[in-house]
Amino acid sequence: MFAAERRQLILEMVRANGAVSLRELARVVQTSEVTVRRDVRALEAEGLLDRRHGGAVLPGGFTRESGFPQKSHLATAEKTAIADLAAGLVEEGEAVVVGAGTTTQELARRLARVPGLTVVTNSLLVAQALAHANRVEVVMTGGTLRGSNYALVGSGAEQSLQGLRVSRAFLSGSGLTAERGLSTSNMLSASVDRALVQAAAEVVVLADHSKLGTDTMFQTVPTDVITRLVTNEPLTRDERSATELQALADQGVQIAIAGVGQPAPAPGQGQGTGPGVGPGRTDGGPTVGRPARRDTPLPGPRRTHPPTAPGGPGLRGPVSLSDQQLGGRVADLAPRRR
CATH class of the missing domain: 1.10.10.10 (Winged helix-like DNA-binding domain superfamily/Winged helix DNA-binding domain)
Structure with a gap:
């Protein structure tokens, strides 16, 4: 040819x-x-x-949204690493919401090992990944099925989320910029994602580096609402992603970078207060090639979040996490002095 x-x-x-x-x-x-x-x-x-x-x-980011079969073959190693790292944020007995997407589906597979967890989702794929988890309760929204990404959307999905309160939301999307935050190409998906955000005390965005700097039609989560970004290491020559990461850090987003190919952390133990064990270690010592850290906050100014319901099941306020506890590394990014 x-x-x-x-x-x-x-x-x-x-x-x-x-x-x-x-x-x-x-x-x-x-x-x-x-x-x-x-x-x-x-x-x-x-x-x-x-x-x-x-x-x-x-x-162009404003044209057409690719379907699940296409997305599932893109950046698979990166999505796996991001899901491994994000799972370390979830504790036993917590209540979270998980949005639709191929990266959040990978996260759900890991959350199946967290006992006592309650997961609220509008994604059939997320629910399927958790269907056989004995100690995980899955709550699905109502709504109309959107076949391209196997998600429930529309007024039924949004109304079922009213009055809900959980500790954090895990969301993905089509693009992420410091200027507009997280965005997607579909209006119905964006509307449900906004409802998911309203139910959470903090918002964790899962996005591989290819989405950094990409802006799509409908904004879902403004930058000032995003608590944490879990992403992978940008390519050496990918200046756009590196620039966007710094801009996000400047606006107070706490950034954790997953190493592709690193051992996965143990889900359900992400918020402990001990020194933790870095990847490749079993003795509690520092990660090889990096000085030990204990209770190191993720970069960016600490945000004030709405208080969680006192005594509510599975609700916990934000805590400082070390890079070792997360099983990846905390980005060496801090807000520039203005």
């Missing part, structure tokens, strides 16, 4: 699906991922598509 034919086929696949992984592109055009990456780079230079880590998407 000539390069022009190969690139035309790549372009047709992206237009048909919204987003396609490099692996899938290479399989269809019957060439190597190196060659496909070169083709994608050339098509991006012509403005015909946008590159993302591990794949290609339609150009």
Whole structure:
């Protein structure tokens, strides 16, 4: 197949699906991922598509939302690492809300091991991941099924969240910028995500580095409402992601960076007050190559959150977490002095 034919086929696949992984592109055009990456780079230079880590998407963040089958093949290692790190934030007996998305689905698989947990969700995939967890109670919203991401949306979903109060919300989205916060391409999904946020004392955003600096049509969570961002290490040459991370830190978002390929922390023990054990250690000592830290706050100014209901089941206020307790590392970012 000539390069022009190969690139035309790549372009047709992206237009048909919204987003396609490099692996899938290479399989269809019957060439190597190196060659496909070169083709994608050339098509991006012509403005015909946008590159993302591990794949290609339609150009511009305000056009079309890719469906679950496409999203599930993008940045899989990063999503796994992010989910591993985020699971360390959840304690036994806590009550949380988990929004729809491929990254939150990965988180749900890990939360299945946290005893006494109550999870409220509008995602069928999140509920399915927790369906066989013996000691986890799953509460689903009402609403209308949106087939592209297997989520319940609409007024039924939003009304079922009224009067709910939990310790924290875990959300993903299509893009994250310091200027607008978390956003998505679908109006109905954005509206339900906003309702999920209203139910939580603090908001944790799960977003791999490819979403940093990407702005989509509908804002879901303004930056000043985001408590923490759990992400992965940006690529060395990815200046946009690094710049966006610093801008988010400047606005008070606490940032934790997951190391891809690191051992997963034990879910249900993320808020202990002991020294913790870093990845690769079993003796309670410091993580190799990094000085020991104890109760080190995540960077960014501490925010004041609405008080949790006194004596409410599973409700706990924000606490300081060490990088060792989280099982990843705390970003070396602090707000710039103004």
